[in-house]
Amino acid sequence: MASHHYLTLAFGLLGNIVSFMVFLAPIPTFHKIYKKKSAEGFQSLPYVIALLSSMLWIYYALLKKDALLLITINSVGCVIETVYIALFLFYAPKKTRIETVKLLLMLNVVGYGLMLVLTIFLAEGEKRLQAVGWICLAFNLSVFAAPLCIMRQVIRTKSVEFMPFPLSFFLTLGAVMWFFYGLLLKDYNIAFPNVLGFFFGIAQMALYIVYKNAKKTILLEPKLQELSEHVIDVVKISALVCPTELNPVFIQTNDTGSTGNDKITDHENENHQVKAKIEETKEANKNKDGSADRV
16 A cells, blocks of 8 residues: 555656656747747747646646645646746737737636636535546647647648657656556546547657658748749839839749749739839930930
């Protein structure tokens, strides 16, 4: 019996250590945000979800009364995720900041508050514990299934930029620790979701090994088209501002597909129009200069 207690304590402590490392994993991301002075291109959803997860497990552990190690790590998690969200809000563009605040209010305030009210007033004792346990179980399953989107992105782009190996490793290791902690406590609300977490972690590490040296696939065609149009517009504006300092500009594109020739023809027409505009402006300037000399 004593050995069972020590094993539970050992797996719980190891789970705390590994989960703490997972909570610290986004630090490089926020270092990039700090250097760029902008959170544009990043998402706040993972941190909002992580904060909600920690809040749920603290409530569950308080009801259970014999899961102190769940309270310790999730309390630390709440603090860390709150710091992440605060930093994100500080550096995020206005639109993203508003979306993040709405997400926080919807999930962490309204959603969590509604769950508290319903479980407190509609359930008592063991039934309340079971209800909160099922909520935590369902939520954890959805969280562990979330990496499917990241894995799909890795396969499409052949890039592991947004799926670092250390994070996948610690998530897998943490799933093992919390599985045995839940199993020894005979609490399947803790143990069962971590089975799924273990398999997803293994799959992520396998994908990392496969694609870590693969050539990235980047969809450049829309960007090239947008850039070409932008350059044409700049040339048009510049021709009106400083016509005497411009030379004709010819833009070539390498678009492929059934409409490729049409696109090239369109660009050639644009170039001829720009050239004609430049010539007209030069001629007008010459006429002005001639008139000035006669005067």
